[in-house]
Amino acid sequence: MDSVQEEPNVTSNGNPSHIQDKPKSYIKERIISSVVLMLYMCANVSSVPVFTQYIHSRYEDVYSNGTNSSSTSPNKQSPCLANNSEEADEVQVLVQQSTSFEILKLSLCVQIPPVIVNMVVGSYSDHIGRKLLFVSPLLGCICKYVVFILVVKFHLHLNFLILGTLLEGFSGSSSTFVLANMAYAADVTKTHATRTFAIVIADSSVSIAIALGQVMTGFLIEKLGYFYPSVINTALILLATTIVIFCLTETVKKTEVKELSPVVHLKKVFGFYVNKSRGNKRCIFIACLAVYALMSVGFNGKYTIETLYQLGRPFCWNPVKIGYYGAYSTVFMTISGLVAIKLGSACVRVEILAVTGMFLLMGSLILEGLASTDAMLYSVPLVASISAVSVPVTRSVLSRMVAAHEQGAIFSSMATVDTLCGAIGSTAFTSLYSATVETMRGMAFLVIAGVVFMAAMVKIVVIVKSPRQPGYVLLQSPTEDEHAHNPDRILPEGENNTPCSSTDKGPVII
Template identity: 25%
Template sequence: MGDVSERSHLLDSIDSKNTRDKDQERITTRRIPCRYIPLEVINSLYFVSFAVCIPIQQFYIYDYIGNEYGIPHLSKGNTQDATTCSTSNGNSSRILNEIQKDASDQFLYLSLASNIPSAILIFFLGSLSDKLGRKYFLLAAIVGGALKQIVYVIVMYWNLSIGILYVGNALESLTGGMGATLMATFAIIADICPPGRQRAIRITLLEAIIAVVVGLALLGAAFWLHYSNYTIPTLVMLGLSVVNIFVCIIFIPETRQTRTESSQDGVTAQLTRCFTVYTRKIENRRWKLLLCLFCFFLASASTLAKSSVWTLFVLHQPFCWSQLHVNIFNAVQICLLWSSSIVFVKFLHHRLGDSGLILIGTTSGTIGMVILSLAEAGWWIYVSAVASLFLSVLIPMFRAAMSHLVSPEEQGAMFAGIGSVEMLSNGVGGLAFSLIYKATVDWFPGFVFLVIALLLTTVFILSTILLVKTRRSKAHSLETVSCPVERALHSPEA
């Protein structure tokens, strides 16, 4: 009888602990339900105005530099003046290569002005958002985008030097820019959604909705820019930013309920929390966060920072795409990539998990970049886009995976680190890719895409290591927990 009572007592203790854990999980879930907040509206308005300004900036600079070489409206591709690209004589090729190099330099400097200051600033904004709330920093980023667009309108309307565009990009970066918007947005999602599949789907769904809306906006902007000047579209984007400011003020609630003890933290402690969340010695967490962050850096550079060199690549010989062709292709590609990613994540996440989707995404992207690097005709570029169909799942899956590793009180600091790294990857990646493209455009313009394929291969290898070690640590943890129970149940004394 004593044996039975001891065994029953042990089993009751285990069941009691499991019940308490489940009850605690249910309480936590009720405390932060995945309720609806119109983040899709705010982010769609922000990223439409942000994304449409990218081709406006790129083609305005390309035409501005082309005009200095005596070739006006170079990016239009269908005017009597824009015949240099299709001309195969040596002098025309030399002029086009010089225009490509000068444009690459300008894209590089603007990228650094946009990304480096905000990459530094976001480190501090995230930890402050855990204390002060998310809404303030989301609103500040929208205001910064409006300030940049005001500068752009002034430069384009009065045909001022393109050097003044740096002022607009710097103003945007000093309010956090795109990184602060994403940091605040995903911290809000972490506030209102419990960890797991529900949060991963919400993150992916939000990014996919933004991408599809942006794709449709770029499709409309493609025709608009082709048959119009650059000033009016930029002015309309400024109007969207102003509307978004009022929408944010009125419809976005504050989701971060700050605690009394956190409000007593000193300023230094608040500002360093973004660093300590990644360096804190918690069992099996620090190395996972740092490895995920490094992979996120490489993935972000590979997917986002290549935009400017890709545009120059398809404007160059032998493709000679027009501005209209480039914008339509980008718009359709964005819509297809993110529409497929919604279906992909929704139906396969429960089977493959974050790591499985990351491995498929890196494989898809690597194949697409290799094909793009070897492209000799326009149809190769289309094949590359199809091969890269699942590349878009990389960034949301890394966000979701990292959000599962930290507590609710650390979400703002964690997403600030992600936002900072994202902006830094755009700056550093843009710098590296522009320099590589400028150095190789004369003999192998596609070489830069082989470098990107190598980066994605590195992400694949590191993600595989992360997956294997995580599974081993889980197996070891289960083994160490189950062995004492087995010994207690089957020992001679039991």
């Protein structure tokens, strides 16, 4: 497969007159893909607090003998604040446990099917193109919201939500959409420096979109209930789908898929981690995937229970507070991560920044688990600060270790692990939260901190065992990028002399 990025940017006689043409031709693609990414994430990630708050409100109605107030009276006072008696505390525990169980069912429905989908869809996209990876999860998200709108409008049984989340799950869900964006970012970048920056920018776009979505959703729920926010989010997804179909440029030259067997594509997706011919790189692949898996378990577990944690005592936050906190947390950590990458990468290896972010994330999780006041909870993002760089750095390392025609496969392996570990994290920590909500509500956050600690230890071992490479400034094109297409360039000591890829000849920085 020949992607657009592999087309030569110099003439056969060595005339460099076209060297600057290729980067300019990618500006449109980067802007459009970022807009689509922001629209999708703004709408889709908002579904977690919307669904959680709606289900929580429905169970408050049930246990408080309410009637349909969750959709008709969004400004009603929450039973969490209305009564501080021992009986009210017992009711709140029941509400939290019931909501946890419903969220667990929905999480499994939306996370288990993508494990199967992502095993092969990324590898196929290296032949049939990237657009399918964008369109499929967009349509799945529309189905999820349409079912939710019907449940809210007609006050249907909560089990109907399972249908919508299953449809989204079999479309690939957000993990396939992230796979599409990361593979697309790799297609439109030529060097490991610009690729890392593109992936960090993509993650930052996600963060901005999430912040906007959470603020908007919080206000709309408080003023209008749960129906209209869902309608607006559906409209955003429809807009993103239209842009992908009619405006997004395909970056892959479609070729015939010579082998349709999923087994062959599974071997492509997971061959990086089992193929002994890759030499010492195989250990790096495995270690990076282990770090990525542990971080996925932690992040998915945290995000699944965080809104529920804020809804309960002693916080009893309303939708506006939850939206404000989500936006503030996301924006602050994103800006901190970008500043850390920009300034810190000139002095230390970015992997050092990633490990530092993991330890800060651990501290923030411990603080969140022990929080008893709003002020303590608002301090959590301050402690976490640069933790947002940990996952993008790991993605970038894996991406630049493979060839251009393997980008779909490598991101498919990450998406598969992300969905599988997401299901594990959501299940484990939602169950733990439900079991400990009556005794120690923050216990789940403390256990997540332990998972992040294990990821940090693995990353430290990799850094210590890997030879220090000279080119660790990621936001400036290193000198070796000028010779990125020189097949005779000798790699630094510790690497194979066979080039890592046709588009990325830079040293592997671990």
